[in-house]
Amino acid sequence: MEEKKFDFNTIIGFGLIFVIIVWMMYNGQKTTKNEQLEKARATKDSIQNAKVSPPKEAAATIALDSTVTDSVKIQKLQGALGSFAYSATLPSATVNFTTLENDFVSLKIANKGGYVVEAILKKYEKFRKNSGQLVELIKDNNASFNLQLQTKDNRVLNTKDLYFEPTLTKVGDNQVLSMKLKSGANEYLEYKYVLAPNKYLVDFDVHSQGLSTVLNTSKPIDLEWDLKSYRNERSVTYENRYAEIYFEHDGGKIDYVGQGNGKEENPEKATFIAYKQHFFSSILLTKTPFEKAKLHSDNLVKDDKKDTIFTKQYKATIPLAFNNGELDYKMNWYYGPTDYKTLKNYDRNLEKIVPLGWGIFGWINKFIFIPLFGFLSSFMGLGIAIIVFTILIKIAMSPITFKSFLSQAKMKVLRPEIMEIGEKFKKDPMKKQQETMKLYNKAGVNPMAGCIPALIQIPFMYASFQFFPSAFELRQKGFLWADDLSSFDQIVKLPFNIPLYGDHISLFPILAAIAIFFYMKMTSGDQAMAQPQQDGMPDMAKIMKIMIYVSPVMMLIFFNTYGSGLSLYNFISNLITIGIMLVIKKYFISSDKIHAQIQENKAKPKTEGKFQKKMREMMEQAEEQKKIQGKKK
Numbered sequence: 001m002e003e004k005k006f007d008f009n010t011i012i013g014f015g016l017i018f019v020i021i022v023w024m025m026y027n028g029q030k031t032t033k034n035e036q037l038e039k040a041r042a043t044k045d046s047i048q049n050a051k052v053s054p055p056k057e058a059a060a061t062i063a064l065d066s067t068v069t070d071s072v073k074i075q076k077l078q079g080a081l082g083s084f085a086y087s088a089t090l091p092s093a094t095v096n097f098t099t100l101e102n103d104f105v106s107l108k109i110a111n112k113g114g115y116v117v118e119a120i121l122k123k124y125e126k127f128r129k130n131s132g133q134l135v136e137l138i139k140d141n142n143a144s145f146n147l148q149l150q151t152k153d154n155r156v157l158n159t160k161d162l163y164f165e166p167t168l169t170k171v172g173d174n175q176v177l178s179m180k181l182k183s184g185a186n187e188y189l190e191y192k193y194v195l196a197p198n199k200y201l202v203d204f205d206v207h208s209q210g211l212s213t214v215l216n217t218s219k220p221i222d223l224e225w226d227l228k229s230y231r232n233e234r235s236v237t238y239e240n241r242y243a244e245i246y247f248e249h250d251g252g253k254i255d256y257v258g259q260g261n262g263k264e265e266n267p268e269k270a271t272f273i274a275y276k277q278h279f280f281s282s283i284l285l286t287k288t289p290f291e292k293a294k295l296h297s298d299n300l301v302k303d304d305k306k307d308t309i310f311t312k313q314y315k316a317t318i319p320l321a322f323n324n325g326e327l328d329y330k331m332n333w334y335y336g337p338t339d340y341k342t343l344k345n346y347d348r349n350l351e352k353i354v355p356l357g358w359g360i361f362g363w364i365n366k367f368i369f370i371p372l373f374g375f376l377s378s379f380m381g382l383g384i385a386i387i388v389f390t391i392l393i394k395i396a397m398s399p400i401t402f403k404s405f406l407s408q409a410k411m412k413v414l415r416p417e418i419m420e421i422g423e424k425f426k427k428d429p430m431k432k433q434q435e436t437m438k439l440y441n442k443a444g445v446n447p448m449a450g451c452i453p454a455l456i457q458i459p460f461m462y463a464s465f466q467f468f469p470s471a472f473e474l475r476q477k478g479f480l481w482a483d484d485l486s487s488f489d490q491i492v493k494l495p496f497n498i499p500l501y502g503d504h505i506s507l508f509p510i511l512a513a514i515a516i517f518f519y520m521k522m523t524s525g526d527q528a529m530a531q532p533q534q535d536g537m538p539d540m541a542k543i544m545k546i547m548i549y550v551s552p553v554m555m556l557i558f559f560n561t562y563g564s565g566l567s568l569y570n571f572i573s574n575l576i577t578i579g580i581m582l583v584i585k586k587y588f589i590s591s592d593k594i595h596a597q598i599q600e601n602k603a604k605p606k607t608e609g610k611f612q613k614k615m616r617e618m619m620e621q622a623e624e625q626k627k628i629q630g631k632k633k
Contacts, residue, residue: 082155083183083214084162090182093163100175100195100202105335107195107202114164114179114191115145119335121200121280126232128484129476135232137282137335142228142310147189147206147320150216164191173197183214189327200336201346205329212325220319221327227275227282227314228300234487237304238561240311242278242469245297246353249289254352263297274353275314276338279475279486283334284316285348293318305497339472340370357466364463373471383479386565390572393460398580400456405584464573468566481507482564489564502560508567509559513552515574520548522581 077085087093092111100107101122108118119138125131146160164179175195180188187210194203208215215221233239245257249267257265270293272285298313320327334350336342343350356365372392376385394401421435468474474485482489492505559567 081157081162082151082153083187084149084157084181086184087163087165087182090163090165092165096166098166098168098177100177100193102175102195102197102199104198104200105195107193107335109166109177109179109193111163111166111179113145113160113162114181115160116143116333116335117141119282121336124280124337125476126230127234129478135280136230137280138227139230142230143282144224144226146224148222148224149189150219150221151214152216159189183211186210187214193333200334200342202333202335204331204333206320206327206331207329208327211327212322215322217322217325220321223316223318223320225273225284225316225318228310229275229277229282229312229314231309231311232280233278234484235561236301236308236311238487238563239278240299240301242276242355243311244276245295245314245316246274246276247293247295248272248349248352252349254349257295257297259297259299261298265295267293267295270318272348272350273316273318274334274350275312276353277311279338279472280336281334281338281353283332283350283353285332285334285350287330290318291321337472338470340470341374342472354470355466356470357463360459361463361466364459365467369463369467373467374473377473381479382474382477382485382565383482383568386479386485386568387572390569391576394573394576394580397457397460401577401580402584402588405581464569465566468569469563471565474563474565479564479568482568485565485568486563488561489567500557504560506560506564506567508564508571509556509562512559512567512571512574513555515571515578516555517548517552519574519578519581520551522578 077088081088094111096111097108097117098111100109104122106118106120106122107116109115110117116138119136121135121137124135126133126135144160146158149155149157149159151157159181162181164181167178167180169176169178171194173196175193177193177195179191179193181190182188188208189211190205190207190209192203192205192207229243231239241259244259245265246254247256247265247267247270248254249270251269255265255267257263268291269289270286271289272283273293273295274281274283294317296315300310300313301307320329332348334346338354340351340354340356343354356362356370369389373385373389376388380388418436422432424432424435469486471486476484476486479485481491488502488504488506489508490504491507494503494505497503555570559570
């Protein structure tokens with residue numbers, strides 16, 4: 001057998017392997033020691049941070065860890081959030097969003113806070129037609145919704161800083177989003193959103209489960225809803241004029257907070273709170289009335305040249321009471337147009353936030369203007385609809401106009417006799433008044449007959465001043481040179497600003513001013529002739545001469561920045577009134593016929609009416625009293 005020889009190569013190979021193994025073991029121990037040291041430092045820092053960081057800040061920052069497994073970090077979360085640290089350990093504790101949308105609205109709800117952080121109206125553009133910018137009621141942190149939770153271990157937590165777990169499902173055609181702020185697997189605060197197709201109204205339930213052992217339920221928690229309203233229209237000044245908080249309270253009463261800075265109201269039993277802009281609104285409704293609420297509004301437009309982004313700052317603080325240790329509120333959100341018909345369809349009294357005027361003015365708008373204009377605009381352009389609408393209103397009012405002109409004509413015929421009585425009894429005003437009343441009675445003329453028709457027309461005029469600025473259907477609808485009947489019809493942009501007038505020239509107010517000038521020019525002479533000056537009373541003839549020029553100037557100044565739809569209505573209205581007046585004067589009223597009728601009335605025996613008898617007796621008593629006082633002197 002051959003003897004085995006010693007191999008040096010094998011010895012060298014084994015030596016190298018041994019050296020490599022020793023080197024790896026040495027470095028492995030070093031790395032392990034370093035990792036342990038680093039981990040120890042991190043643990044120490046975490047404990048220190050947990051001690052110094054206030055719970056509010058921790059709630060916003062610690063929850064960024066989406067998967068927390070380290071016991072020290074869990075301890076840190078519990079130190080800041082208490083039982084709600086559980087929510088920060090879930091995968092949903094991230095900056096993420098869930099979107100609900102239909103053909104009308106798109107809502108983005110954030111995991112952090114669980115509230116709507118973006119609300120876009122998909123059918124409307126801001127500023128002007130074809131601007132390419134959709135109306136955004138909520139974006140870029142201009143709104144917040146928060147419940148201030150008070151725990152039994154004396155913590156104060158804000159839901160806007162905590163992370164909710166979203167679950168999106170579909171029930172039929174409805175999208176259902178459940179946002180849960182959890183303190184355990186089966187203990188949570190839930191915001192539930194339900195969006196149906198083709199609706200602006202969103203169901204919104206606030207419900208808690210198993211939190212009676214976590215929260216201090218002995219007193220209500222505060223719901224805080226803030227909104228900084230964006231400008232959406234062409235004129236920030238005009239839009240801001242109609243932006244304010246409306247609310248329903250005490251079983252159906254509608255009220256508002258008011259314009260200006262620092263305006264506040266404290267309604268009780270509120271069933272909805274509306275943050276109204278000119279043509280769009282954000283509304284919170286509740287089926288269980290809020291026992292109390294504190295509403296606050298600030299004006300953000302100090303200078304309409306600089307403050308062009310926001311209009312108002314709205315704030316609401318509403319205590320929510322617990323029921324058997326839990327929260328349970330059935331509410332709704334509305335993000336949509338402030339359109340009378342759209343709001344009325346929801347049958348929640350929301351249409352009452354549209355300012356149509358109080359009393360008789362509101363009735364005229366609700367039962368005459370809105371139905372009639374709605375019918376006309378359903379089959380014709382908005383500009384033509386305004387013209388036809390105005391013609392129909394003036395035709396309906398023409399009998400009243402006729403009576404007013406007829407009364408003026410009768411008074412004009414009687415003027416010479418009235419002047420004669422005035423001259424005859426100029427030293428005895430009481431006797432003068434008695435004889436004048438006798439003349440009116442014999443002639444069959446009622447001096448108040450001309451005033452009553454004019455008074456009847458005033459509510460219709462005022463109602464139009466409320467109706468047209470609130471008519472949502474006029475928004476971004478053009479006519480002739482006006483590209484938006486809900487805004488001013490600028491034809492010239494001025495390089496400077498005129499106080500009270502603006503930095504532009506609108507044409508429809510100019511046309512309306514010209515029409516009212518000619519109307520007053522034609523009627524002022526008849527009115528002055530019909531109403532002779534009374535002793536101790538101002539000279540109406542001089543006043544009317546001044547008003548001929550003052551009224552058109554006021555029309556120019558105040559209507560230059562108003563919606564062109566209202567100016568168009570006033571222009572057509574005065575134009576038609578002039579036409580009706582010319583027709584009545586030419587074909588229906590003859591001074592000779594009126595004079596003959598008055599003379600015929602004088603010849604007829606007259607029965608003294610109760611009112612005339614009472615007036616005569618009062619005058620006789622006053623005259624007798626005057627004689628008695630004269631004798632005493």
